[in-house]
Amino acid sequence: MSTTSRPSLLIRPEKDTFLNEENPFEAMMSRFDYAAERLSLDPGLYKVLRSPEKQIIVSVPIHRDSGEVEVFTGYRVLYNTSRGPAKGGIRFDMQVTLDEVKALAAWMTWKCAVVNIPFGGAKGGVVCDPPNLSLAELERITRRYTSAIIETLGPDSDVPAPDVNTNERMMAWIMDTYSMHKRHTVTAVVTGKPIEMGGSQGRREATGRGCMLVTREALKTLGLPIRDTRVAVQGFGNVGSIAAQLMEELGLTVVAVSDKSGGIYNPKGLRIKEVQQHVRQHRFLSEYKEADHIPNEQVLTLDCDVLVPAALENVITSKNARDVKARIICEGANGPTTANADRILEEKGVFVIPDILANAGGVTVSYFEWVQDRGGYFWDEDTVNQRLERIMVQSFDEVVAMANKHSVNTRVGAYMQAIERVAAVHRLRGMYA
Numbered sequence: 001m002s003t004t005s006r007p008s009l010l011i012r013p014e015k016d017t018f019l020n021e022e023n024p025f026e027a028m029m030s031r032f033d034y035a036a037e038r039l040s041l042d043p044g045l046y047k048v049l050r051s052p053e054k055q056i057i058v059s060v061p062i063h064r065d066s067g068e069v070e071v072f073t074g075y076r077v078l079y080n081t082s083r084g085p086a087k088g089g090i091r092f093d094m095q096v097t098l099d100e101v102k103a104l105a106a107w108m109t110w111k112c113a114v115v116n117i118p119f120g121g122a123k124g125g126v127v128c129d130p131p132n133l134s135l136a137e138l139e140r141i142t143r144r145y146t147s148a149i150i151e152t153l154g155p156d157s158d159v160p161a162p163d164v165n166t167n168e169r170m171m172a173w174i175m176d177t178y179s180m181h182k183r184h185t186v187t188a189v190v191t192g193k194p195i196e197m198g199g200s201q202g203r204r205e206a207t208g209r210g211c212m213l214v215t216r217e218a219l220k221t222l223g224l225p226i227r228d229t230r231v232a233v234q235g236f237g238n239v240g241s242i243a244a245q246l247m248e249e250l251g252l253t254v255v256a257v258s259d260k261s262g263g264i265y266n267p268k269g270l271r272i273k274e275v276q277q278h279v280r281q282h283r284f285l286s287e288y289k290e291a292d293h294i295p296n297e298q299v300l301t302l303d304c305d306v307l308v309p310a311a312l313e314n315v316i317t318s319k320n321a322r323d324v325k326a327r328i329i330c331e332g333a334n335g336p337t338t339a340n341a342d343r344i345l346e347e348k349g350v351f352v353i354p355d356i357l358a359n360a361g362g363v364t365v366s367y368f369e370w371v372q373d374r375g376g377y378f379w380d381e382d383t384v385n386q387r388l389e390r391i392m393v394q395s396f397d398e399v400v401a402m403a404n405k406h407s408v409n410t411r412v413g414a415y416m417q418a419i420e421r422v423a424a425v426h427r428l429r430g431m432y433a
């Protein structure tokens with residue numbers, strides 16, 4: 001087998017570099033602390049919600065294509081399963097650490113609770129460098145990691161999904177490995193699968209669609225018209241390009257988008273389908289001819305009404321928050337805004353739709369995938385989209401109501417909503433001893 005064969009669908013190698021100047025997960029937990037304090041959370045329950053339920057570290061030995069044996073380290077953390085099976089992606093990356101996986105698993109717990117889907121939070125990862133591994137090596141890592149954590153996995157206990165550098169191909173291998181052990185096909189053990197083997201219609205577009213829906217609701221809340229509303233989107237991958245497309249279809253004017261090669265700008269509005277076509281053919285925006293080119297940081301401070309950071313964490317910081325002109329920020333990415341920037345945006349009166357709400361469309365349709373797999377009955381795309389819309393709109397309303405009730409910003413409101421839901425189940429279930 002060749003060491004040079006590479007997976008054709010490897011995704012997102014460039015993003016999510018953690019533990020840089022401001023650790024977004026520490027920032028997330030500090031927001032959790034603040035929300036818990038505002039809720040006067042019982043100190044005992046606070047301790048429970050601050051601690052991951054289960055942390056697994058495994059060795060993942062495989063034969064490299066050269067015949068040499070290599071041993072990788074894998075993690076799976078189940079943060080909280082009081083509301084249902086643990087749900088969360090698996091990432092393959094050199095930056096993976098147990099602390100990072102723990103924090104991401106906590107994040108998933110709050111995200112599932114904000115949209116009120118019956119899942120707890122989990123995350124997993126293997127410390128490896130996918131660009132330097134062949135497809136066959138990645139398959140061996142995926143299958144060995146799956147078998148190492150197999151006692152935890154299962155439709156009723158722990159349901160992984162794709163994350164950084166993992167994709168539907170790997171989800172297919174996880175499903176197959178698990179099913180071979182169980183001696184029957186178990187599609188609901190993992191989500192983000194190919195449609196042919198139990199994936200859901202609408203999953204690919206779900207995160208961007210969720211962004212469009214909550215932005216529409218924010219415009220309504222602020223009494224701003226759809227017409228003449230200008231949008232700038234940072235990141236033109238899965239989330240950013242679909243959000244831009246659906247916002248344009250809604251009637252908004254998308255004036256700028258960017259990717260890691262730079263930004264493009266047209267004050268009269270870009271034609272998003274043409275831009276998508278260009279990226280399909282040429283990969284990057286840098287050669288796009290029908291618009292002006294701008295540095296990608298400028299997209300964040302452009303004269304516009306809605307800003308959608310949909311690329312990386314920590315991009316809106318104390319350094320540029322004062323220059324943000326948008327009235328609404330819809331956080332398509334995880335952790336794009338630092339805690340310091342939050343304070344500045346609040347002073348400026350910017351309406352932030354926080355990540356744990358704004359990008360929860362993805363996990364919501366993952367939930368639909370799990371439901372469809374368990375029921376063995378598959379929905380058409382319209383049904384998926386209608387049900388997603390109902391959940392996103394209701395969750396948005398609940399977060400705004402919580403923020404108004406406690407006179408806090410929408411981010412704190414979202415955390416309060418999540419913590420209240422997880423805490424309520426803990427109180428009802430009581431403490432098993």
Ligand code: NAD
Nearest residue numbers: 012207235236237238239259260296311332333334359362
């Ligand atoms: P992706 O890899 O498909 O796209 C990322 C995009 O960001 C690419 O266009 C890339 O060129 C661009 N980018 C990278 N560096 C940039 C920079 N410095 N400036 C501007 N653009 C830059 O990834 P994705 O799936 O769209 O995920 C984007 C973000 O959304 C991540 O934070 C991810 O964790 C989060 N998210 C994704 C999903 C999902 O369903 N895909 C769900 C929830 C959250």
